[in-house]
Amino acid sequence: MKKILLTVAGFDPSGGAGVLLDLQVFRSLGFQGTAVLTALTSQNIQKVWKLVPLPASFVLSQYQALKKDFAWRGIKVGLVGKKANLSVIKIILEELANLPRVIDPVFRASSGAWFLDQESIPTFIKTIAGRATVITPNLQEATLLTGIKVRGLKDMEKAAKAVYELTGAACFLKGGHLKGEVFDVLFTGQHIHVFKSQRLPVKVHGTGCFFSASLLAYLAKGYKLEDAGRLAGCKTRRAIRGAVKPKASRGRALFSF
Numbered sequence: 654m655k656k657i658l659l660t661v662a663g664f665d666p667s668g669g670a671g672v673l674l675d676l677q678v679f680r681s682l683g684f685q686g687t688a689v690l691t692a693l694t695s696q697n698i699q700k701v702w703k704l705v706p707l708p709a710s711f712v713l714s715q716y717q718a719l720k721k722d723f724a725w726r727g728i729k730v731g732l733v734g735k736k737a738n739l740s741v742i743k744i745i746l747e748e749l750a751n752l753p754r755v756i757d758p759v760f761r762a763s764s765g766a767w768f769l770d771q772e773s774i775p776t777f778i779k780t781i782a783g784r785a786t787v788i789t790p791n792l793q794e795a796t797l798l799t800g801i802k803v804r805g806l807k808d809m810e811k812a813a814k815a816v817y818e819l820t821g822a823a824c825f826l827k828g829g830h831l832k833g834e835v836f837d838v839l840f841t842g843q844h845i846h847v848f849k850s851q852r853l854p855v856k857v858h859g860t861g862c863f864f865s866a867s868l869l870a871y872l873a874k875g876y877k878l879e880d881a882g883r884l885a886g887c888k889t890r891r892a893i894r895g896a897v898k899p900k901a902s903r904g905r906a907l908f909s910f
Contacts, residue, residue, distance in 0.1 A: 655685040662731030663692040670859035678866035692734030699904035701766035706734030727753040727873035736773040746784035753872035757865035785822035813840035858905040
């Protein structure tokens, strides 16, 4: 059987983000994927209509059932859904402490819908502090975590260091929302690494999920964090170039596998 990864995240019925996308990314990099659902959503490529968080007891039940059968090589945590689910996330991260643990802090959809209310973010920070390998915020998420408004590369470096100080986890800060050239910043706790890339003309649904799932897979393959980040970024950009827009959609494109 293939080596196995775990994603703990929400369900996007478009297949463009959440656990459905994570599982496809895992498979594309040679892993079998398993999933624990935290929430259901009513959404398409353009907009989120409704979020239905699942009960914490059911989230825990899914995990407990899966761990009887599977020996994972790494875990990714995405959309949490509600504050109560953080207690389960804490249990999972502590039990899988010897594995690569990637945290994608999905607080808010691009369309503006909240996936975790702002009042719960301090609890989110306490939950992952000391329990994660790397956290992968975008600029808005970094601001919500640290209070730092990011306007350029120097602010990105400052915010990445602040995330590390808050969580004890390396921070891979994605800079795609800034104008001009695209910079991503990785702070490992000791070193700053800056990744520069060309801005691509197409907007794709689920890029954050795609990147964090790829990052986990490369870490599970044994790559060092800097190399895993570079490889995950390259894979994400290749996938963006190959994304397709459904005929009926006026929204973003979807990744094509």
